Amino acid sequence: MKYIDEYRDKEIVLMLAEEIKKASTKPIRLMEVCGGHTMSIQKYGIPYLLPKTVELISGPGCPVCVTSRSYIDRAVAYSRLEDVIITTYGDLIRVPGSTSSLDKEKAKGADIRIVYSILDALMIAKENRHKKIVFLGIGFETTAPSSAAGIIKAQMAGISNFYVYSAHKVMPPAMETLIDEGVLIDGYIGPGHVSTITGDGIYMNIPEKFGLGVVISGFEPVDLMQSILMLVKQFENNDPKVEIEYTRAVKPEGNIKAQEMLDEVFEYRDDWWRGLGVLKNSGLKIREKYAMYDAEEQIEVEVEELKEPKGCICGDILRGVNKPKDCKLFGTVCTPSNPVGSCMVSSEGSCAAYYLYNR
Amino acid sequence: MKNQFDTILLGHGSGGKLSHDLISELFAKHFDNDILRQQSDSAIIENPGNQLAFTTDSFVVDPIFFPGGDIGKLAIAGTVNDLAVSGAIPEYLSVGFIIEEGFGFKDLERIVITMADEAKKAGVKIVTGDTKVVDRGKCDKVFINSSGIGILDKKDTHIISGSRIKVGDQIIINGSIGDHGMAVMAARNELNITADISSDCACLHKMIGSAMEASSQIKFMRDATRGGLGTVIAELAKGKDFGIHIHEDQLIVNDGVRGICELLGFDPIYVANEGKVVMVVAAEDAQHVMKALKKHETGKNAAIIGEITGDHKGKAWLETQVGGKRIIEMLSGQQLPRIC
Numbered sequence: 001m002k003y004i005d006e007y008r009d010k011e012i013v014l015m016l017a018e019e020i021k022k023a024s025t026k027p028i029r030l031m032e033v034c035g036g037h038t039m040s041i042q043k044y045g046i047p048y049l050l051p052k053t054v055e056l057i058s059g060p061g062c063p064v065c066v067t068s069r070s071y072i073d074r075a076v077a078y079s080r081l082e083d084v085i086i087t088t089y090g091d092l093i094r095v096p097g098s099t100s101s102l103d104k105e106k107a108k109g110a111d112i113r114i115v116y117s118i119l120d121a122l123m124i125a126k127e128n129r130h131k132k133i134v135f136l137g138i139g140f141e142t143t144a145p146s147s148a149a150g151i152i153k154a155q156m157a158g159i160s161n162f163y164v165y166s167a168h169k170v171m172p173p174a175m176e177t178l179i180d181e182g183v184l185i186d187g188y189i190g191p192g193h194v195s196t197i198t199g200d201g202i203y204m205n206i207p208e209k210f211g212l213g214v215v216i217s218g219f220e221p222v223d224l225m226q227s228i229l230m231l232v233k234q235f236e237n238n239d240p241k242v243e244i245e246y247t248r249a250v251k252p253e254g255n256i257k258a259q260e261m262l263d264e265v266f267e268y269r270d271d272w273w274r275g276l277g278v279l280k281n282s283g284l285k286i287r288e289k290y291a292m293y294d295a296e297e298q299i300e301v302e303v304e305e306l307k308e309p310k311g312c313i314c315g316d317i318l319r320g321v322n323k324p325k326d327c328k329l330f331g332t333v334c335t336p337s338n339p340v341g342s343c344m345v346s347s348e349g350s351c352a353a354y355y356l357y358n359r
Numbered sequence: 360m361k362n363q364f365d366t367i368l369l370g371h372g373s374g375g376k377l378s379h380d381l382i383s384e385l386f387a388k389h390f391d392n393d394i395l396r397q398q399s400d401s402a403i404i405e406n407p408g409n410q411l412a413f414t415t416d417s418f419v420v421d422p423i424f425f426p427g428g429d430i431g432k433l434a435i436a437g438t439v440n441d442l443a444v445s446g447a448i449p450e451y452l453s454v455g456f457i458i459e460e461g462f463g464f465k466d467l468e469r470i471v472i473t474m475a476d477e478a479k480k481a482g483v484k485i486v487t488g489d490t491k492v493v494d495r496g497k498c499d500k501v502f503i504n505s506s507g508i509g510i511l512d513k514k515d516t517h518i519i520s521g522s523r524i525k526v527g528d529q530i531i532i533n534g535s536i537g538d539h540g541m542a543v544m545a546a547r548n549e550l551n552i553t554a555d556i557s558s559d560c561a562c563l564h565k566m567i568g569s570a571m572e573a574s575s576q577i578k579f580m581r582d583a584t585r586g587g588l589g590t591v592i593a594e595l596a597k598g599k600d601f602g603i604h605i606h607e608d609q610l611i612v613n614d615g616v617r618g619i620c621e622l623l624g625f626d627p628i629y630v631a632n633e634g635k636v637v638m639v640v641a642a643e644d645a646q647h648v649m650k651a652l653k654k655h656e657t658g659k660n661a662a663i664i665g666e667i668t669g670d671h672k673g674k675a676w677l678e679t680q681v682g683g684k685r686i687i688e689m690l691s692g693q694q695l696p697r698i699c
Binding site: 004008009010013014017039042043044045046047048049221222355356357 | 608621624626677678679680681682683684685686688
């Protein structure tokens with residue numbers, strides 16, 4: 001398959017492995033921020049190819065995993081309203097809330113529909129004018145522009161029964177907080193898809209303020225090995241900077257049109273991240289002028305009291321302090337078919353990735 | 360058939376005249392054979408004085424028609440294959456239909472004709488059956504249950520347990536993986552994808568028969584249906600005194616299947632097949648078996664994909680296409696809803 005096979009070439013991967021081995025003299029801990037990277041690293045068995053000096057840890061870049069239980073609780077509450085249809089990306093429906101989850105509500109008869117794009121949700125809104133269609137807007141800079149586009153489209157088409165419940169978040173505050181909190185990292189494998197939208201400018205603080213390198217990486221094994229090599233070299237030469245490995249998709253300035261759309265519809269707010277707590281200006285709220293599409297503003301609902309599960313260390317795993325295998329619940333009480341914490345739910349969650357590929 | 364109705368009515372399941380007409384003019388007509396013709400409550404079959412293999416399976420696939428097959432072909436092939444991978448020769452099948460009120464007669468007839476054709480080609484007899492019709496909305500179009508009986512030679516009873524597997528044995532699969540699951544996925548219109556993918560749904564017993572003639576050293580067989588190749592391999596290794604090593608670069612994944620897997624984030628080793636058997640064969644016989652498989656259309660792309668190892672006991676390892684290594688776990692939860 002063109003544009004993919006080149007990046008899965010065994011010879012190139014093994015050559016890069018050899019170069020990493022030669023370049024790496026002192027122990028280095030690299031965090032892959034993005035859940036897509038975690039999945040790819042586990043799926044291709046990358047850790048097996050690295051020398052003992054290079055350790056990879058998973059970061060907070062799985063949108064489902066960092067979403068708060070109270071978000072799920074509120075979505076559950078919406079789904080219990082007679083006149084509401086919930087539309088959501090598939091990952092979210094199995095995430096446990098305090099006492100229920102969207103798939104449990106679905107089984108009880110709530111109208112919850114899995115969509116692959118916000119445009120499907122808009123279509124459902126058009127076809128069900130007497131119902132309120134709530135789209136669960138989740139994800140980082142990657143998916144937030146499509147939520148913005150959906151809202152703009154709803155306005156243009158005069159659709160008034162469509163609402164977005166935003167849990168959209170932005171990546172840089174989390175990356176900076178982790179270093180600030182003292183998590184031991186020597187460099188970041190930077191998120192590829194986020195950066196296609198934002199460009200590389202958003203990470204400049206990390207080398208300048210914290211002295212850590214960031215290499216924006218693609219998702220194929222050659223990309224990841226190349227990015228690791230670039231980070232190892234930066235580290236060995238004491239030359240931290242922001243570099244783009246994923247040049248076939250990421251431009252330094254990013255996708256300006258998507259950035260404009262984001263800015264048109266959303267504004268920053270402080271937001272709660274699982275494992276990290278409240279981070280300043282890390283969430284995206286729908287602006288006042290689009291408030292008629294904001295589920296939080298328009299649909300009143302009573303939400304149950306928040307309950308956190310005992311023993312779940314998703315928070316520490318998202319901070320890179322612990323690995324999934326350090327959790328007592330991992331693989332025993334908490335499995336993909338019975339997830340306790342959100343990291344076990346999403347296919348990008350580090351617990352799910354470890355469970356499937358590295359148990 | 361000549362019928363006055365375009366759709367199935369509740370009355371077709373009532374046990375009265377409509378039921379009788381449906382059975383005689385549709386099911387009995389197409390499935391016809393000496394045993395079924397007796398139209399008794401049970402099929403009476405000769406006991407051949409050997410061991411019997413007995414299996415059952417229910418089919419609820421959505422959509423019921425998909426490229427490469429339909430729910431009827433799936434029911435016949437699925438049941439035949441369950442018998443064949445046990446080492447048995449499939450002989451008799453039962454078929455039970457649960458039909459939603461309002462289901463189109465033409466669609467039902469199309470399914471029945473596929474089943475009759477498939478059974479005839481396979482050389483198995485449908486000897487008993489049942490029909491129920493449920494209220495609209497209580498089932499989705501049509502569900503089929505099928506049971507099957509096969510004759511198992513005493514010398515082959517070990518195959519089902521894999522008790523003779525030894526370090527060094529080779530692992531063979533009869534072709535590409537993931538075709539069925541992705542064909543069904545693409546046939547649902549939710550994705551707006553047009554892909555050139557066809558289900559691999561097929562009866563495998565003749566091919567398996569040739570392989571068993573070519574070698575008495577086939578030590579284990581399993582059809583890699585739901586959960587895919589990965590789940591079969593992980594299950595086989597679990598709790599055993601050996602490990603399994605699979606070479607990803609030996610696996611065949613067709614381009615269309617790969618494309619959709621990439622798009623949706625599925626791993627093809629966990630995607631369902633309906634015409635694939637995984638075999639464990641003694642190393643010295645592996646090439647004989649490969650030769651026998653390749654003589655059949657269903658086995659022309661057969662490949663040796665791995666071996667039984669003395670290390671990593673109880674675990675299955677995949678050497679990835681880039682030279683990395685990872686564990687193959689059983690699929691937990693579902694990659695896809697209602698694929699068979």
